[in-house]
Amino acid sequence: LGRKLNAALAQLNAAPIVDEKVLDAMLKEICAALLESDVNVKLVASLRQKVKAKAKAALESDANKSKEANRRQIVQKVVFDELVDLVDPGVEPYKPKKGQSNVIMAVGLQGNGKTTTCTKLAVYYQKRGFKSCIVCADTFRAGAFDQTRQSATKAKIAYFGSYTETDPVSIAAQGVAKFKKERFDVIIVDTSGRHKQESELFEEMVQIGEAVQPNMTILVLDASIGQAAEAQSRAFKESADFGAIIVTKMDGHAKGGGAISAVAATKTPIIFLGVGEHLADLDRFAPQPFISKLLGMGDVQGLMEHMQDVAAQNPDRQKEMVKKLEEGKLSIRDWKEQIQTVMNMGPMSKIASMIPGLPQDLFAGSEEDTGKRMKRMIYITDSMTATELDSDGSVFMEWDKDGKPVSLNWRVTRVAKGSGTSVREVEELLCQYRMMANMAKQAGGKKGWLQQMQKLG
Ligand code: GDP
Ligand code: MG
Numbered sequence: 001l002g003r004k005l006n007a008a009l010a011q012l013n014a015a016p017i018v019d020e021k022v023l024d025a026m027l028k029e030i031c032a033a034l035l036e037s038d039v040n041v042k043l044v045a046s047l048r049q050k051v052k053a054k055a056k057a058a059l060e061s062d063a064n065k066s067k068e069a070n071r072r073q074i075v076q077k078v079v080f081d082e083l084v085d086l087v088d089p090g091v092e093p094y095k096p097k098k099g100q101s102n103v104i105m106a107v108g109l110q111g112n113g114k115t116t117t118c119t120k121l122a123v124y125y126q127k128r129g130f131k132s133c134i135v136c137a138d139t140f141r142a143g144a145f146d147q148t149r150q151s152a153t154k155a156k157i158a159y160f161g162s163y164t165e166t167d168p169v170s171i172a173a174q175g176v177a178k179f180k181k182e183r184f185d186v187i188i189v190d191t192s193g194r195h196k197q198e199s200e201l202f203e204e205m206v207q208i209g210e211a212v213q214p215n216m217t218i219l220v221l222d223a224s225i226g227q228a229a230e231a232q233s234r235a236f237k238e239s240a241d242f243g244a245i246i247v248t249k250m251d252g253h254a255k256g257g258g259a260i261s262a263v264a265a266t267k268t269p270i271i272f273l274g275v276g277e278h279l280a281d282l283d284r285f286a287p288q289p290f291i292s293k294l295l296g297m298g299d300v301q302g303l304m305e306h307m308q309d310v311a312a313q314n315p316d317r318q319k320e321m322v323k324k325l326e327e328g329k330l331s332i333r334d335w336k337e338q339i340q341t342v343m344n345m346g347p348m349s350k351i352a353s354m355i356p357g358l359p360q361d362l363f364a365g366s367e368e369d370t371g372k373r374m375k376r377m378i379y380i381t382d383s384m385t386a387t388e389l390d391s392d393g394s395v396f397m398e399w400d401k402d403g404k405p406v407s408l409n410w411r412v413t414r415v416a417k418g419s420g421t422s423v424r425e426v427e428e429l430l431c432q433y434r435m436m437a438n439m440a441k442q443a444g445g446k447k448g449w450l451q452q453m454q455k456l457g
Helices: 002-014 020-036 041-060 068-086 114-127 144-154 168-181 199-212 229-239 257-266 287-294 300-313 315-327 332-343 348-352 367-382 410-419 423-444 449-456
Strands: 102-107 132-137 158-160 186-191 216-222 244-248 270-274 282-284 397-399 405-408
Touching: 002 020, 002 068, 002 287, 020 041, 020 068, 020 257, 041 068, 041 257, 068 257, 068 287, 102 114, 102 199, 114 132, 114 144, 114 186, 114 216, 114 244, 114 270, 114 282, 132 144, 132 168, 144 158, 158 168, 168 186, 168 199, 186 199, 199 229, 216 229, 216 257, 229 257, 244 257, 315 332, 332 367, 332 423, 367 410, 367 423, 410 423
Parallel strands: 102 186, 102 216, 132 158, 132 186, 216 244, 244 270
Antiparallel strands: 270 282, 397 405
């Protein structure tokens, strides 16, 4: 999906002038890409209409009539905003609070990844200082409690369940009461799923809900769910009024668009993405960074979160970095440090996709290739002088209004020679840095991602 959306936006850049014809052609491709990913037809039609109307209005305003660069940016921004709206219902999800018990109930059809996700969530919160545990209220599937026991034990998470009790409502109530008494902060209730939507299942969800009074119910959805997402999510919404969605198996070849339809149908935000079978394979979800990453524009927020996890050894330096990012004062040296930190964080392909300004093909190919390319970037920065590293890149060249470099100076040639790379590569790196710096500036403002991220906490 990302690749196709990218191609559609690239069309815009390639066109000599941005007029209605170009706009229509771009929209046609964007919509085709979304439909192919199973995004609901009505949603796609409405997006098309909105982008068209907004872009047209903006393009026809006098102020924007002449400057082509502006026109491109305006259209890009309209597309970006509307894509963000697709995955943003504008609702704040529940946030567990420390010093109280937060009961979270997971619902969804069998095989969607509830049990796996419950353990991942428990680990996620445990890592952030919440005493976490799991209650297995799935008595429908044979071996369900064994599965919970095994994964919880492996993750060193407290759990509760029964081999003999057959009433899921009773188990849920017992487990939650026990863990509340033991002052657990996050109590996650895993439920059974059945193979299809059926009245017994929904009845069971209502009863468990009444028994444990969850602070937040999460619908766990498999990314491969197609057009069925809308009906399924509506049905669950009625019996278990979920306040958040987790989309699992985003690591596979699933199209994911169905999940987007579920967000719109139930006005409920996605909070995490499951991206693998391991316990750590759970990514925080936020609309802006997700779309930004999808379009190859990087994910400053995700990167910062990763860095916060890793750089916990040096919190002061980290604070300084965040401040610089917010103020748009990140120097080449700081950027180099980021890349180096990132290189120690692995897996490279995942991390690289978060760094804004890195071209998509940097992380194409094998893990090894990506590593090699990143190393070349470090070689280039290694050949820079202290003054150059501490600069914002302007000592190397002048930039025109569109952020394209004009007139490189002798420094570029020197760095290329010193690092055994080419003038072209050095120039590319400087462009990437420049893009990153601009994105960071955007991220820092009042409405920026960093702010959004702090809200997520
Ligand atoms: P449940 O029936 O809803 O409880 O689903 P399970 O948690 O038992 O998961 C069903 C299968 O999906 C298992 O094989 C999991 O390993 C797998 N699974 C769950 N989440 C993910 C994910 O994010 N990525 C991948 N690749 N597999 C997942
Ligand atoms: Mg299960």
